[in-house]
């Protein structure tokens with residue numbers, strides 16, 4: 707009786723966890739509309755602005771920063787000032803408000819991820835985020851599930867750890 711109860715409880719707990727993580731971890735193909743029509747193709751592709759000019763903290767800790775309004779204003783105080791999309795930047799700047807970018811990649815809280823060891827080991831942005839410099843709108847192009855993480859860690863050229871505590875608290 708007791709073990710059956712335990713089994714059911716564990717099943718429910720696991721199902722909830724899977725369902726829950728499926729809800730919060732955006733899947734391949736997710737490409738939300740952003741408050742300003744910002745194009746990586748135009749900035750990182752055509753104009754070859756380096757990723758780190760805007761994502762300054764990537765490689766220094768768990769998170770890659772998303773640029774502030776000030777970073778946009780470095781150029782857009784002068785560039786394309788008559789564009790309606792660029793005027794939205796000016797409005798945010800004047801009102802001292804951040805631009806509310808929608809988060810695209812977002813792992814569930816029970817998974818531990820940091821950019822830093824990956825950048826240090828020489829893993830390129832492209833491996834995980836695809837050809838961002840040709841994207842009009844950012845899209846999740848890799849599975850971002852556990853199998854995907856573990857498979858890469860097992861590659862002999864990387865030989866990264868695969869024990870559970872590597873990626874779970």
Ligand code: HEC
Nearest residue numbers: 744749750755756757760807809810811831835838839844
């Ligand atoms: C001119 C500034 C700028 C440059 C250069 C730039 N980005 Fe971005 N990036 C942004 C902004 C703004 C956002 C948030 C809006 C969006 O998602 O499009 C963003 C979002 C992202 C995201 C999604 C973040 C999330 O919420 O999951 C990824 C991944 C990313 N950039 C990777 C790159 C890579 C790789 C490069 C270089 C090839 C690059 N970016 C170059 C400004 C920039």
Ligand code: HEC
Nearest residue numbers: 742743744753755773777778780781785786789790791792
């Ligand atoms: C290093 C300079 C630089 C930075 C920083 C920069 N941009 Fe741009 N942006 C450009 C250039 C160059 C163009 C292309 C202008 C053209 O087509 O003549 C452009 C074009 C745009 C356009 C298209 C405007 C239109 O209507 O054609 C938008 C929207 C835009 N940028 C948003 C942003 C946002 C938001 C940020 C901050 C996250 C940002 N840019 C940061 C240089 C920059």
Ligand code: HEC
Nearest residue numbers: 757761764768769770771811812813819824829830831834
């Ligand atoms: C090993 C895979 C991997 C590599 C390599 C990688 N990223 Fe990420 N990136 C992720 C994951 C996973 C997330 C989601 C993190 C989260 O939700 O905690 C993410 C999120 C982001 C975000 C959103 C902010 C954040 O940190 O949550 C940006 C911006 C970003 N990456 C930019 C970059 C840039 C630029 C590079 C290259 C310099 C890069 N990434 C390399 C896996 C990677």
Ligand code: HEC
Nearest residue numbers: 818819820823824827829833854855858859864866872873
């Ligand atoms: C493209 C290959 C690749 C992918 C995809 C990848 N990783 Fe990694 N990971 C690495 C490499 C390489 C290292 C560095 C190993 C080293 O320093 O010896 C690493 C290191 C780590 C570390 C630090 C391990 C330690 O303690 O030294 C964590 C945590 C981690 N990865 C989590 C993740 C998670 C979570 C995902 C999926 C969201 C992921 N990784 C996806 C290649 C990858």
Ligand code: HEC
Nearest residue numbers: 724727731814817850851852855856859868869870872873
């Ligand atoms: C290289 C990183 C990594 C390793 C190693 C790892 N996990 Fe995960 N795990 C993840 C990520 C990332 C997720 C979230 C996946 C998602 O949202 O789809 C996850 C999700 C889970 C889930 C939730 C169910 C699901 O699929 O979403 C469970 C349970 C789990 N892991 C157990 C384990 C156990 C047990 C081990 C050791 C045998 C382990 N993990 C090793 C990265 C890892």
